[in-house]
Structures are given as C-alpha cells and as structure tokens.
Amino acid sequence: MTQKQTYIESWLDETHEGVRYGLEGKVLVEEKSSFQKITIFDSKRYGKSLLLDNCWMTAELQEKHYHECLVHPALCSAEKISKVLIIGGGDGGTAKECLKYKEVEEIHLVEIDNRVIELSKKYLPNIGGQAWRDSRVQITIQDGISWVSNAKDNSYDIILIDGSDPKGPAKGLFNKRFFQNCKRILKRGGVFATQSESPEAFRKIHIDTIKTIRTVFDFADPLYGSVPMYPSGWWSWTFAALDKERYKQPILQRATEINKSCEIWNTRWQKAAFGAMPTFIEKALKNEQ
C-alpha cells in the first residue's frame, strides 16, 4: 500500500471533461504569474515539460509533434518568408523551427507572459534552442491581440499563432476581429497558421475556428496530426492564405532541405494530413450535422 501511495503522488494530470492524461515524474516549479499558473514538470517519459493553468503545453521529447506541424506547412509554401510573426510561442519551439530557413530574416516573437519565456529558457533550453541566441529573433512581451491590431498593413510574410486553449490570455486569439487583423497585416503570397484544437476533445471550438477563419480568408484548411499530451491526442492546425491554397503546395527546394531535420513532417505526410478530415467534421462544416 505504501508503494501504491508513492506512485499516485508522483503523477500530474490534465483533466478535461471526464478524461485525464497524466505523466509520472516530479514538479520542479509551480508559480502564479500575472496571467496564469505555470508549472515545470520533470517527466520520466518525455523529459522536462511545461503546463499553463494545469494544461500540458510542451515537453522536451514531444515538442516536435506540435511545432513541426504548425511551422513547416506555412514556411515551405509562402512566396517569401523574410518576415515572420509569432504570437505566443514562449517556449521558443516555433521560433527554433522557423530559424531552420536561411531565407528568414526577422522573427517577431510576441509573448504576453515573460515568465513563460524565462522558465522555458531555464528549464527547457533545448526546445527554444537557437531561438534564444539568434539575432534574427526579436522578443516583445506584449498582448498579441494588441500587437496585431497596431501592426502595419502587409507587414508579415508569415503569421503563426502558437497559443493555448481559448480561455484565459489566449481567449482573444480565436475571434473574428483578431483574424481580420491578421489578414490585414499579412502580405499577399504569405501564409497564416494557427493551432486549431482537437476535432474530438474540442469539437465545437475546432469547427467554429475553421468556420470563422474561412469567413475572413479566401482560402483556409485544417491539417490533422497527433500530439499525445493534448486532450484526445488528436490535434489540428489551420492554415490560410489570400491568393490560393498555397499552404498545400510546398516549394520543393525548401522542403527537401527542411525534411532532413524533421521527425514527423515531410511533404507526403503534409498532403495526407490536409486530407485527413474525419467525416463528422466534414459534415459539420457543411452544416449537415
């Protein structure tokens, strides 16, 4: 019985609607920032990991499942990729993937919570990696919503929304006005991308997000993949563009170079991931369900 109790005490779970996903390990840091509760957890299975408001965000040995899917379909397909905006992304993983492209000249990383960056740098340095040292990355601690509303028209080639679930500080990253500003500041030939939740665990948010983005952008489609530590493990990212479905057409030269360092993503996988919408989402988007 003693052994069993020790065991139970060493689990940390994210709980969502009668389902929980837990990792075994120990809490290294738990603090309240001005915006949220931040936890750094050392897990046996996936190494050091980050939780915000008790939700798993990333882990050293699972971050590629998320970051590769958000970044490469966008950066492999936009006409130019010299100027990149990242909203959120305080763990640095999205910026690190962007830096793999020599054509990227400037990354504006706009994170609301300085403590997420400080703790990620200290405890999860490999997730951000080069992002914390490369002079192309300019970090601003600011609300991403005000950043996009103040930014100039046609100022970015790439906009990546790397936020958490639509509650707390990330709530405003899912509404129409925010997407309209993203469209306004995106250059023609550019690509917008956002994580768009789970088709299973966040079915309604997922559907509403795609529908809203489609009312703003002329071209927008979700891509489906797997992030085991997120609710249901089944995840999505939605890509949008102004001129055509260009996010479905990776530029071969860029893709060949990037593919070498990827664990999940490649152009075959990407094509499949865009095709993998399940029937129940397809029907819902057509208002048949």
Next chain:
Amino acid sequence: MTQKQTYIESWLDETHEGVRYGLEGKVLVEEKSSFQKITIFDSKRYGKSLLLDNCWMTAELQEKHYHECLVHPALCSAEKISKVLIIGGGDGGTAKECLKYKEVEEIHLVEIDNRVIELSKKYLPNIGGQAWRDSRVQITIQDGISWVSNAKDNSYDIILIDGSDPKGPAKGLFNKRFFQNCKRILKRGGVFATQSESPEAFRKIHIDTIKTIRTVFDFADPLYGSVPMYPSGWWSWTFAALDKERYKQPILQRATEINKSCEIWNTRWQKAAFGAMPTFIEKALKNEQ
C-alpha cells in the same frame, strides 16, 4: 478534501511507460476469466467501456474510431467479401461494421474468451448491435492461432485481426507463423488487416509488425488514425494483399453506400490515412534510424 478524495477514487487509468490515460466513472464489473482480467466501466465521457488486463479496449462512444478503420479499408477493396474471418473482436464491433455489406454471407468470429462476449452482450449491447442477432455471424470460442493453422487454404475473402496488445492471449497474433497461416487461408483478391499498435507508444512493436507482415505478404501498408483511449491516441492498422495494393483502391459503389453510416472513415480520409506515415517510421522501415 473530502470532495477531492471522492474525485480521485472515481478515476480508472491505463498506465503505460510513465503515461496514464484515465476516465471518470465507476466500475460495474471486474472479474478474472481463464485468460485475463475483464473490467466493465461506466464512464461519464464515453459511456460504458471494456478493459482487458487494465487496458482500455473500447467504449460505446469511441468504438467507431477503431472499428471503422480496421473494417472498411479491407471490405471496400477486396475482390469478393462473401466469407469473413474475425480473430478476437469479442465486443462485436468489427462484426457489426462487416454486416453493413450485403455481399457478406458468412462471418466466422473466433474469440478465445467467452466472458468477453458475454459481458459485451450484457453491458455494451450497442457495440455489437446486429452482430449478436444476424444469422450470418458464427461465433466460435477458440484460440485464433489454432483456428488459422487448422483452416483450409484459400478459404476467406477477408481476415481481420482484432486483438489486444502482444502480451497475454494476443501475443501469438503478431508473429510470422501466424501471418503465414493468414496468407495461406486468404483467397487471392482478398484483404488481410490487423491492428498494428501505436507508432508512438509502441514504436518498436509497430515497426516490427509491419516488417514481419511485409516478409509474408507481397503487399502491405499501415494506415494511421486516432483512438483517444489507446496509449498516445495515435494508432495504426496494417493491411495486406496477395495480388496488388488493393486495400488502397476502394470500390466506389461499396464505399458510397458505407460512407453514409460512418463517423470517421470515407475514401478521402482513407487515402490520407495511408499517406500519413511520420518521417521517423519511414526511416525506421528503411533501417535508416
């Protein structure tokens, strides 16, 4: 504190290598059969569910994620589908999906553990549904390994392996001799399919299973999908054939009819799911990793 304790006591978890997936609810039945521990659990999120040896097998509101993916790529593509063999599948879900095809004349369901069938019929009647009443289904309580070794050459159009992880009674469903017998008893123009574990949580077993099946069958490929209640949520099924990659070519007339009743599967989704192999598995199959 009292409330917290009640909460903790109402979770049932499957634990695998430092990760756990739990559902909130209550245990209805827990017993030891001659082969395994069987648990029937009433979960808030997915309705009544089945566990074998503490591993989630299926649930009323999640069974389609698994059964549609195992059954339809096979039954939509085989030349004939009059005679079907199911090894395992004691919850009845695989048989139920097969019965949607009018061309199916005979289903041999060979399950090793009678108690799985009895408890599924009693507590999860909707998962098996018509399978427990349709005269086309012939149930035999027997080890599936001995069944395939005793069956006549060229006797089935479809063989579906619907077993659990390769330990306990399901261990022999993953070895070369078993697959060789499946090939022997499969008609030319037929399709063989098996669940082939998670590319993430059971990476080595997944890779070894594909490699072994490929040494036996001339054509074999994995398909990737999502079963949230299984370890990592990222799951696979491997399909094989004797004459060509026919499991990639659904017969349109059959598919159109079946698509109406599916939640996940459709021909677009299937094509994508066959294309969704991540880079780390592709490399491992080429022995590059």
